[in-house]
Amino acid sequence: MSANVKNDQDFGEKPTETRDTDHYLEEYTTGFVDKWDDLIDWDSRAKSEGTFFIEELKKRGAKRVLDVAAGTGFHSVQLIEAGFDVVTADGSPEMLVKAFENGRSRGHILRTVQADWRMLNRDIHGHYDAVVCLGNSFTHLFNEHDRRKALAEFYAALRHDGVLILDQRNYDTILDHGYSSKHTYYYCGDNVQVEPAHVDEGLARFQYRFPDGSEYFLNMFPLRKAYVRRLMREVGFQKIDTYGDFQETYREADPDFFIHVADKTYIEGEDR
Template sequence: MRKRGVKSVLDVATGTGFHSVRLLEAGFDAVSADGSADMLSKAFKNGMENGSHILRVVQADWRWLNRDVHGEYDAIVCLGNSFTHLFSERDRRKALAEFYAMLKHDGVLILDQRNYDAMLDRGFSSKHTYYYCGEDVAVEPEYLDEGLCRMRYNFSDNSVYHLNMFPLRKDYTRRLMSEVGFQHIETYGDFQHTYRDEQPDFFVHVAEKEYRMDEEGEGAYSAAVSTARTYYNSADADEFYASVWGGEDIHIGLYESSEEPIADASRRTVQRMAEKLDLDESSVVLDLGAGYGGSARYVAETYGCNVIALNLSEVENERNRELNAQRGLTGKIEVLDGSFESIPCSEDSVDVVWSQDAFLHSGNRTRVLEEITRVLKPGGQLIFTDPMAADGTSTAVLKPILERIHLDTMGSPAFYRRELARLGFSAASSGGFEEHREQLVNHYGRVLKETERQEAEGKDGLAGKVSSEYLTNMKKGLGHWVNGGNERQLTWGIFHFRL
């Protein structure tokens, strides 16, 4: 909060006043709100007894916060797993909307929650690293399902207390925040930005009210790109793609046999694409949707060219940078956080634009192609792959797939050919499009099989790393891709055009 210049803070879940007192001691101008008059009385007393702090207390219901609490604040904090006391989605949305309204235009909401994902999927455990009730209290869930978490507190004097809470899943909470207006949301696991290797006790969401503008005055991320960014930043997605896809190349592969490892087939796609280009040490390649950077490392190591790896997931980008450093390629590959709908490169600055299975995540693919045209040098090459609707396929037929990836439409070969011709591109090889529809079926079928194999290993395998909800949805989605390919509703292949 200090880094953000926060001065005024509204503590909306004051309870007995611990956080309010700490905020005052840290020099913030804090107001303490709670729905319980008894809690506020205890908070006021605790403030006096711990540093002679006079708390400004207000009794208020989150759903009508603006009615009872006045003014705007630089920050609102809702801590102590308090938000899980709301059992109605309507109440959760109303409360978040009230929080949003009471923040200044560049304000921030900080909200924490217990890691119910881990509890629901793997059972309860706690490291007691950051959140701890003390030696004389034992805490465990007495009952747990998707709609109720009843926590039992056993004290050393044999007294027992219970709390009923709604087990909020992390991504559900983030989605609600986004839908009420928060544009940029960061989620930390026990205060760490990345936490894929272990399960944190708590999640801390930091949601910004500020409307971010890019240099041209438009939103940095479209709704579709923001959805993709949230997805690929999730711990589940990060773990799944690293474990199942093979770690570096997270795109469709070119298979020579049905049992071939996914990583080998995926790398063959990279090799096939690179062979179509005239790359050398002077080439500058822009990789859009670079993921973990496998393609960027391949062309940098094989051809000596310089690569700009643009990607929307900060979590993937961090791993990309780590792998580049391990291979001594930090000086050859620049990893950038950003969207291909607003490429942070100057005009006529790159020789090749490269992308693999990323453009489908855009809600404005025409703009993506226009941005590519802007940054490519005259005579520069565009090479990309994308899972697409087959020409002539209706959107209604693709509804199961579109709903899974939160999109309204998909591209098609005809769409890309038409738009690229309009922008001045001409086919560079294979008539501009080398179709491999059967490889889409091969790939998603192979990924589904590998997912089921690793999941069958139990808690020592994929099921111990990725939530059951994520795996269930992933397997369902993979089945839709396979069916769509078999029904010739979907296709995939390599586009190669020259400007």
């Protein structure tokens, strides 16, 4: 990193030992959040995703959507413009400020809520047709109890026939075969480098380098696909479809990301 570019993150003297769920609040600093849109590039990401999420929600008749990992507001704005009634939530106040600014610049007033997923239903009101948790955000939970509690809160926030859509990196391939990324769907910004600085079974520490020489890090838990699906089932979701980079059919090693679409609808006699 060039000497004149300041990084306002602090991981302490042993960054790879920072494996705490709540540390993400310190990782999404104002400096990093200000660059986040350079990383994802809204126009390029909208083009790469197409209407996948919109179609999944519309075919279920969803109207009221809770975006629990809103980040800088990309999906909240996309869903509002597609006609959904959206509540925008995130654990990071810096992200919510940026999301509100982004929404306003596009002619929308986002309804924002700062919420800890583990106590989600304390901070939100009513029930939703859909909960979306996107941007590899579930990976910020390092403790299995936290993951189970968050999924239970998502489940409770849904109407009886609601749907949870949750995505994650393909950590199976990273752990088993090493890292490679096409950067086709999620991180579409020009001249932004994203790669792991450290990976083991309990930590994926990703480094983000920007054209101005600045670099930032996120410490995340490398979730395996089958493990996430199992937790979803144990919370109560009976039908879970998993897509690889928005495709229903894929080779396990190919996708950069997996998208889990979990329906809450009760299926009588279903063998779980």
